[in-house]
Amino acid sequence: MAVLEVKHVTKTFGHASNEVTVLTDVNFTAAAGEVSLVIGPSGSGKSTFLTIAGGIQTPSAGDVIVQGNGLNQLSGKARDALRLNHIGFILQAYNLVPYLTVEDQFKLVDRVKPQGNLDTAALDHLLAQLGIRQLVNQYPAELSGGQSQRVAIARALYQNPDIILADEPTAALDSERVKVVGQLLHDLAKAHNKAIVVVTHDLRLRDYADRTYAIMDGKMTVA
Amino acid sequence: MFLALKEIRHEKLRYGLIVGMIVLVSYLVFVLSGLAYGLAQQNTQAISSWQASKIVLNSDANDSLSQSLLTKKTTDKAKLTQHEAYLGQAGVVAKAKGQAKLSAQFLGISQQQFIYRRVKVTSGHKPVTNRQIMVDDSFKTNGYHLGDRVTLNSTDTTYKIVGFTHNAKLSVAPVIYGTLGTWRTLSHVTSDFQANGIVTERASFQPKVAGLSTLTMGQFINKLPGYSAQNTTFTFMIGFLMIIAMVVIAVFLYILTLQKLPNYAVLRAQGIPAKVLVTTTLSQAMLLVVGGLVLGAALTLATVLALPAGVPMGFNIPLLAGVTGGILLTGLVGALIPVKVILNVDPVSVIGG
Numbered sequence: 001m002a003v004l005e006v007k008h009v010t011k012t013f014g015h016a017s018n019e020v021t022v023l024t025d026v027n028f029t030a031a032a033g034e035v036s037l038v039i040g041p042s043g044s045g046k047s048t049f050l051t052i053a054g055g056i057q058t059p060s061a062g063d064v065i066v067q068g069n070g071l072n073q074l075s076g077k078a079r080d081a082l083r084l085n086h087i088g089f090i091l092q093a094y095n096l097v098p099y100l101t102v103e104d105q106f107k108l109v110d111r112v113k114p115q116g117n118l119d120t121a122a123l124d125h126l127l128a129q130l131g132i133r134q135l136v137n138q139y140p141a142e143l144s145g146g147q148s149q150r151v152a153i154a155r156a157l158y159q160n161p162d163i164i165l166a167d168e169p170t171a172a173l174d175s176e177r178v179k180v181v182g183q184l185l186h187d188l189a190k191a192h193n194k195a196i197v198v199v200t201h202d203l204r205l206r207d208y209a210d211r212t213y214a215i216m217d218g219k220m221t222v223a
Numbered sequence: 224m225f226l227a228l229k230e231i232r233h234e235k236l237r238y239g240l241i242v243g244m245i246v247l248v249s250y251l252v253f254v255l256s257g258l259a260y261g262l263a264q265q266n267t268q269a270i271s272s273w274q275a276s277k278i279v280l281n282s283d284a285n286d287s288l289s290q291s292l293l294t295k296k297t298t299d300k301a302k303l304t305q306h307e308a309y310l311g312q313a314g315v316v317a318k319a320k321g322q323a324k325l326s327a328q329f330l331g332i333s334q335q336q337f338i339y340r341r342v343k344v345t346s347g348h349k350p351v352t353n354r355q356i357m358v359d360d361s362f363k364t365n366g367y368h369l370g371d372r373v374t375l376n377s378t379d380t381t382y383k384i385v386g387f388t389h390n391a392k393l394s395v396a397p398v399i400y401g402t403l404g405t406w407r408t409l410s411h412v413t414s415d416f417q418a419n420g421i422v423t424e425r426a427s428f429q430p431k432v433a434g435l436s437t438l439t440m441g442q443f444i445n446k447l448p449g450y451s452a453q454n455t456t457f458t459f460m461i462g463f464l465m466i467i468a469m470v471v472i473a474v475f476l477y478i479l480t481l482q483k484l485p486n487y488a489v490l491r492a493q494g495i496p497a498k499v500l501v502t503t504t505l506s507q508a509m510l511l512v513v514g515g516l517v518l519g520a521a522l523t524l525a526t527v528l529a530l531p532a533g534v535p536m537g538f539n540i541p542l543l544a545g546v547t548g549g550i551l552l553t554g555l556v557g558a559l560i561p562v563k564v565i566l567n568v569d570p571v572s573v574i575g576g
Contacts, residue, residue: 056492056570077496084494097226097486099233111225112495139233159493 003195004030004163009062011048022048023218030195035186035208038199040215046199054087054165055079084113088161092168095152096140103136105155118158126154145172166198182208227507241475245515248468249550252461253523256546259457261535265392266450273338277428278443279421282436286446288312291419298417301430308336309418311406315375322366328393331406347386353404357386359397364532394447465553472557476508480561484568492570500565508558512551
């Protein structure tokens with residue numbers, strides 16, 4: 001079942017002679033229980049695609065439908081609420097609050113969204129799967145790049161969202177960890193019926209994807 | 224509050240410095256307010272103790288008690304009752320053998336009138352003859368005792384201290400209460416002159432006598448030499464300090480907010496409402512200001528305890544509440560300045576291209 005639909009989305013920045021088109025008539029569908037991979041080089045428009053799909057940016061033309069809700073019709077607050085409750089972001093950089101320990105990163109989510117998050121046992125299992133259970137009392141500054149990235153993945157998954165949008169989730173990881181994260185995302189999609197969209201230039205993730213798209217110069221094609 | 228507390232706990236040095244700044248500003252505001260209040264008290268303590276409503280002076284005296292002189296002829300026309308009292312004032316220098324000279328305000332009052340009844344004795348008794356005086360307690364702290372014989376100004380006449388009274392100050396000088404006869408002697412006036420002024424406890428008192436003008440006690444206090452200038456100066460200093468406190472808090476919070484924008488952008492991307500981030504900033508500012516105020520108040524208390532008794536510092540609940548409320552308010556206003564930046568934080572900025 002399609003939970004995220006991107007319909008004829010075009011995104012331009014600037015005006016008149018300075019106008020730059022970043023996305024051109026992009027169509028995309030993500031279904032529950034599937035991992036969708038969007039592969040493209042830097043500057044191809046994949047992060048813009050991700051922000052529009054997640055309701056952070058609005059398209060210049062076209063619409064995004066999340067679980068039947070057209071984002072163009074939602075207010076800023078309603079889009080915030082939709083993200084908080086249904087979309088988990090795994091970001092590439094600055095993805096942890098520096099003055100919160102790993103454990104507190106999850107507590108923060110609990111404070112803003114008290115219900116629907118993973119329970120203690122599920123979180124413990126997730127941390128073990130990602131190999132970061134022993135890091136719960138560490139601050140982000142005490143973690144390596146790979147550890148930070150795995151904590152960021154855990155935090156996004158902790159919200160138990162229906163849709164997970166990941167921006168280069170394996171950028172800081174070695175091949176072994178890429179396998180772990182790739183398998184985790186795949187298993188989440190299958191076992192928990194999540195729709196997972198990953199934008200990346202890491203071809204190692206192809207093995208874990210149900211669908212692969214390529215994005216180049218703002219145009220998306222099925223790979 | 225969760226984020227605010229966690230950040231303060233983690234960034235102890237950074238927030239310690241901000242609290243330190245607020246401590247210093249609030250300490251300065253508390254001390255200046257205490258000095259302003261204490262000095263104001265020392266200008267008017269004696270007047271307040273009479274619980275009078277108005278004062279009548281010579282209309283040519285420019286509202287100054289010491290410049291006013293009332294003749295018996297004039298006061299007889301004023302039809303005084305038991306609610307009015309004569310008051311004679313003279314600036315004096317008191318000296319006793321082996322003691323330091325003390326500048327003081329001599330106030331001549333009548334035994335039959337209400338001021339005499341209202342003045343409280345802390346030890347000894349009130350003066351009953353022209354050679355007896357009752358002095359403010361500060362004489363005691365300067366080594367004077369009951370029974371000491373004191374000369375006033377350069378006269379050879381000695382006056383016996385028969386009593387002490389508490390909190391009797393006028394124009395920041397201790398008061399010496401004596402008789403109107405003594406006042407005449409010290410002022411070098413004949414018995415044709417009754418007093419410098421008439422004090423009344425009746426708000427409706429209005430003598431219809433040519434050459435007299437009536438002032439409320441509030442008006443009279445404001446005309447005391449230096450009183451308004453001193454209060455205005457302190458008010459300006461405290462006001463500027465409040466503004467400085469607001470600017471300091473605003474600048475610090477603004478800089479801190481700018482440093483935290485990438486984190487806030489991530490949180491906004493995750494759907495955490497801007498309201499949560501604004502509340503965090505405001506509650507953090509309030510925590511810092513309250514912490515600074517508590518430490519500033521403690522430092523002020525320590526200062527008050529360490530200061531010599533002669534330093535005119537005084538506090539009361541309305542004053543402390545006003546100062547505390549003022550600093551809290553300026554902190555809140557300062558914290559509101561970065562709010563616009565938080566509301567406009569762009570989550571897109573943390574997602575690469």
